[in-house]
Amino acid sequence: MTNGDTRLPGHPHIAHRDGLLQVEGVALDALAKEHGTPLFVYSKQWMLDALAAYQRGFEGRDALVCYAMKANSSLGVLRVFAEAGCGFDIVSGGELARVLAAGADPAKVIFSGVGKTRAEMRQALAAKIGCFNVESEAELEVLHQVASETGVRAAVSIRINPNVDPKTHPYISTGLKGNKFGIAHDRALAAYRHAASLSGLQVVGIDCHIGSQITEAAPYLEALERVLDLVEQIEAAGIPLHHLDFGGGLGIDYHGETPPAADSLWLQLLARLDARGFGRRRLIVEPGRSLVGNAGVCVTEVLYLKPGEEKNFCIIDAAMNDLPRPAMYQAFHAIVPVREGAGDSQTYDVVGPVCESGDWIGRDRALRVAEGDLLAVLSAGAYCMAMASNYNSRGRAAEVLVSGTNASVIRRRESIEDQLRSERPDGA
Numbered sequence: 362m363t364n365g366d367t368r369l370p371g372h373p374h375i376a377h378r379d380g381l382l383q384v385e386g387v388a389l390d391a392l393a394k395e396h397g398t399p400l401f402v403y404s405k406q407w408m409l410d411a412l413a414a415y416q417r418g419f420e421g422r423d424a425l426v427c428y429a430m431k432a433n434s435s436l437g438v439l440r441v442f443a444e445a446g447c448g449f450d451i452v453s454g455g456e457l458a459r460v461l462a463a464g465a466d467p468a469k470v471i472f473s474g475v476g477k478t479r480a481e482m483r484q485a486l487a488a489k490i491g492c493f494n495v496e497s498e499a500e501l502e503v504l505h506q507v508a509s510e511t512g513v514r515a516a517v518s519i520r521i522n523p524n525v526d527p528k529t530h531p532y533i534s535t536g537l538k539g540n541k542f543g544i545a546h547d548r549a550l551a552a553y554r555h556a557a558s559l560s561g562l563q564v565v566g567i568d569c570h571i572g573s574q575i576t577e578a579a580p581y582l583e584a585l586e587r588v589l590d591l592v593e594q595i596e597a598a599g600i601p602l603h604h605l606d607f608g609g610g611l612g613i614d615y616h617g618e619t620p621p622a623a624d625s626l627w628l629q630l631l632a633r634l635d636a637r638g639f640g641r642r643r644l645i646v647e648p649g650r651s652l653v654g655n656a657g658v659c660v661t662e663v664l665y666l667k668p669g670e671e672k673n674f675c676i677i678d679a680a681m682n683d684l685p686r687p688a689m690y691q692a693f694h695a696i697v698p699v700r701e702g703a704g705d706s707q708t709y710d711v712v713g714p715v716c717e718s719g720d721w722i723g724r725d726r727a728l729r730v731a732e733g734d735l736l737a738v739l740s741a742g743a744y745c746m747a748m749a750s751n752y753n754s755r756g757r758a759a760e761v762l763v764s765g766t767n768a769s770v771i772r773r774r775e776s777i778e779d780q781l782r783s784e785r786p787d788g789a
C-alpha cells in the first residue's frame with residue numbers, strides 16, 4: 362500500500378503519493394517541518410473546482426454565488442473567491458471589514474444574521490453593500506431608521522423560515538419553526554407589506570437558508586416550492602421581487618456521506634424554477650462549507666501514546682480550540698497518517714491537550730502510529746480555523762494555501778505576544 366497514488370474519497374487534491382500525504386503537489390511533512398504544527402493546509406484548486414460546480418449548474422442564468430465567509434474567513438481564502446468573481450454572504454461588521462480588505466466588490470456582498478447592530482448597519486450602508494437579509498420585523502424597523510438617518514435606502518430581502526426539516530444535526534438546522542432564524546412563513550406577506558411601506562427600505566428579494574451539511578436534494582426542493590408560493594403571494598400584493606436567494610447548506614463528504622453535486626442539485630432546482638416561471642429571475646446562493654470544507658486538512662503531531670484499561674489515547678498537538686466541531690457537534694473528521702506505515706494498527710481515541718473531557722478529535726480510530734508521527738485531520742477547511750479560539754492560552758495555528766507546487770503562508774502562527782497585546786492587567 363505504500364507505492365503509487367491513493368486518493369482519499371471526497372479529497373481529489375489530497376492523496377498519498379509514494380506513501381506520503383500531499384495537498385496538490387506539496388508534501389505535508391515538509392510543510393510541518395518548515396512551519397510547525399498544528400498547521401492548516403488548503404488546496405486552492407479544490408476551492409476553485411467547488412465554485413466551478415455551482416457556476417456550471419447556473420450556466421446561462423442570472424446567478425450570483427455569495428460565499429458564506431463564516432465557514433472560513435481567512436483573508437487568503439477570501440481573496441481566492443474574490444478573484445474568482447464571487448460575492449459574499451457576511452454576518453457581522455467584522456466580516457464586512459475582512460471581505461473588503463480581501464478585495465471583494467461591495468455590491469456583491471449580502472448581510473445575513475439575526476442580530477445586526479445599528480453600527481453594523483451604518484457600516485454596511487456606507488460600504489454600499491448589495492443587500493440586507495433581514496431576519497425579523499423589529500430589524501426592518503431599525504434598518505429603516507438607520508437608513509433614513511443616513512439619507513440612503515437600504516436594499517432588503519426578508520429571510521423566510523420555510524419550516525422544512527433539513528435532516529441534519531439539530532445545531533445546524535435553521536429552517537424549522539423552533540429556530541431563531543428568519544420570519545415565519547405565515548407572517549411573511551405582512552412583513553413584506555410593512556417593508557414596502559417604509560421609506561428607508563427598498564425591497565429587492567427574498568431569501569431562505571434551511572440548515573447546514575444537507576446531504577439530500579429533497580429539503581431544498583421542498584423549501585423552493587414554499588418560497589415560490591410566497592413569491593407569488595407577495596408579487597400579487599404588488600411588491601416585485603428582483604432576486605430569489607436559496608441560501609447555502611449543501612453538505613460535504615466527511616465520512617461516506619454522498620450529498621448531491623452542486624451542479625446536479627441546481628439542475629433539479631432550476632427545472633422546478635423553470636416549470637413555475639421563475640427560471641429567468643436573478644438567483645443567489647450562499648454556500649459556505651461546500652466551497653471550502655474538503656479543501657483543507659489540519660496537520661498535527663502525535664505527542665504521546667497512552668494505553669489504558671478501557672481506551673488507548675493518542676494525544677496530539679491539535680485540540681478543540683483548533684478543531685471545535687467534534688466537541689460542538691460530535692462531528693466526525695477522518696484522521697489519516699501523513700506517512701503511510703506498515704505493521705499492526707491499534708484503536709485509539711485521538712485527543713488534544715486541552716483540559717476538557719470534550720477535547721477529543723476522533724473516537725475509536727484504528728491507527729498505525731508512533732510518538733512523533735504526523736497525522737492529518739481531514740475535511741478541516743470549513744468551521745475549523747474560523748471557530749478557533751485561544752482556550753488554554755493556545756495560540757491559533759498557522760495556515761498555508763497550496764496551489765500546484767507552491768505553498769504560501771496566509772496566516773502566521775499566533776504568538777503569545779499577539780495574545781497578550783490587548784490586555785491591561787492593571788486596568789490602565
Ligand SMILES: *Cc1c(COP(=O)(O)O)cnc(C)c1O
Pocket residue numbers: 429431432450473474570572573574608609610611647648649650651
Ligand atoms: C451559515 C450560513 C450559510 C452557509 O452555510 P453552509 O452550510 O456553510 O453552506 C449560508 N447562509 C446563511 C444565512 C448562513 O447562516
